[in-house]
Amino acid sequence: MKYWRKPLDYEDIKIPRGKVSIIEDRCKGCSFCVEYCPRNVLEMSEYFNKKGYHIPYIKNPGDCVNCNFCEVICPEFAIYIEKLEE
């Protein structure tokens, strides 16, 4: 991130990191998680799951900031985040 000048509490703020896990067989390909991820971590893939739906894949795993929005918006309980300890 580019700053005009360094914020005074730059050292203190730790950006949380998260690890995305997708439960493949539950996903029904609605793509809400892809659309509403603020860091563009996910993208829909060409892969089919067992039920024939396209599921998302983790495009930029390092960018996940543990906001959990994909987890709360998913109607299928198919995606969740584990908070990564620093």
Added chain:
Amino acid sequence: MKKQGDEELNGMPGRHPLSSLLREDRMPHIWCPGCDIGTVFSSCLTAIHESKIDYNNFAMVSGIGCTGRAAGYIKLDSFHTTHGRAIPFATGLKIAKPRMKIIVFSGDGDLFTIGGNHFIHAARRNIDLTVICVNNFTYGMTGGQVASTTPFNSKTSTTPQGNFEKPFNLPYMAAAAGAVYVSRWTTLHVRRLTGSIVEAFNKKGFSFIEVVSSCPTSFGRRNKLGSPLDIIQHFHKISVIQNGIHPKDANLDISKEIVVGKFVDTEAPTFFDLLEKIYPPEM
């Protein structure tokens, strides 16, 4: 009994954070791809956790319909009753178990069309229930027929040329009947919805939360609303948060404007308060 609401909701390898509240032996659930009943259900489970109330103090009662199937997926004492009669069933259950939190989780057709009479009486009694209504403007399970909340001019399977009846304004009805907590959110406002549900759990009296959703399979296709993602993006564009306004001004026009927010949050004596005052327990 250890209070299960104490830990943070954190995912663990291979385990969804809400696993302890979900009947995983019945997943994946029956709701269509893109149907956001799942989102509302997930929000309700998160709220059960965030309320920090012991999980065993909750019970869920639902009626018939797509939303009514939710009672079959929650890993708590749950009851899937007859069409429209979830609220009186919940009333009886609450009277037998006054210390439990009873959640009524059902759809607009079940709660307001066939169940309309029961809704207004329960609100009038101010019995301590939390009623979550997923409003998808139609009877989804049976293929998309017209309901009391179907917008004017919409096409449904029983109004093929368009609905000519005026729909209900649900928050207005709830507030007029005597509900002490009334709010409306869309399925996109997940976090505010969760907060609202937690407030409703802690509220003494009849709480009503309407969640504007859509049925992309029957209602959405007939009315050319697009894919489930298009619909939720449309909700994003047209919804406006207006906390505290009078429920009669809470417009809901799915082509133009959805007013969301917390409309009513008052105090009033509940059914049990008044029962104990006039019929004090003698034994």
Added chain:
Amino acid sequence: MEGTEHFIMGDVACAEAAIASGCRFFAGYPITPATEIAERMAKRLPQVGGVYIQMEDEMASMAAVLGASWGGLKSMTATSGPGFSLMMENIGLGIVMEVPCVVVNVQRAGPSTGLPTLCAQGDMMQARWGSHGHYEIIALSASSPQELFDVTIKAFNLSEKYRLPVLIMTDEVVGHMAEKVIIPPSNRIEIYPRRITKLPPEEYLPYLPDEDMVAPMVGIGEGYHIHSTGLTHDKKGYPVISAPVQKEMIDRLVCKIRNNVDDIVEYQEIETADAEIIIVAYGISVRPAQKALELAREKGIKCGMLKLTTIWPFAEKKIIELASQVKGFVVPEINYGQISLEVERCSAGHAKTILVKHAGGAIFNPDEILEAVEKL
């Protein structure tokens, strides 16, 4: 019989019996002639720590009764013909969810609004088949306020023992008639407690039956996390949409009653040992039938009476046994032939069945019944 003597009407006796059985929840709707049950419960329940709630209609009443019963309270409702028709869907729910509760139908002349203040016995088949689908039900009947008291206690016990809604089919005359009722002391009243499982939550299955085909219940909010639905369900309570599970569930619901018929069915035989003609009567019709029996015996006719307390399941075995002994049955009922059809079916041609019918609005004159006996 020891106890205190009271001069009360049938409806009040029914309410007192419910309280004596441990009923602590009543959800009802006013309807003539059952309103007095609701009024008495409204007065007495707060005195014993129970709750009376007047619901907005009979459908809500039945739903609330089911909810409260799940919550652990013995529950009851009371209605008459029009309300009984409304309650049918939820009675079906009670049967499939297997919820113990009691529904009283103080019958009045129908169909439709009919004669609200006059009696009839026209809902007997409706008690058996009123709700959709195939199921078994227990229905009891009473012919006097004292009997209504005793039968109400029996009804609560049967409902807890067999885990289903039990119907009490009485009529307006018995409901509104005031007679001497002896109420025994509470330690003399036998109460069948709710069967609660002893298994821990990990092992308990909501619909896994014991040897007598009845599954034990649990308390709600105690960590068992049960799911109960009106959909056809398996032993776990989960809805399964398939024919084999339907067969399993219906077999169990039906056999639960049919296998235990000997325990459930009750009747009284009066002078049947040498009888050639037997009057089969129930409810208020028992009283004129009793008089007709006396008059017949005076005339030298070898007449007896079978007084039915349990209407459903029907006393098939007894009728089959008596049919081989008698010339015929006389069935006086205040309808155009409902229980008489059952008597005819069970006698299978071995004995004649004569129906003494009545459209409703009054009770029989003993001479009408005597005439039918003499004709045989």
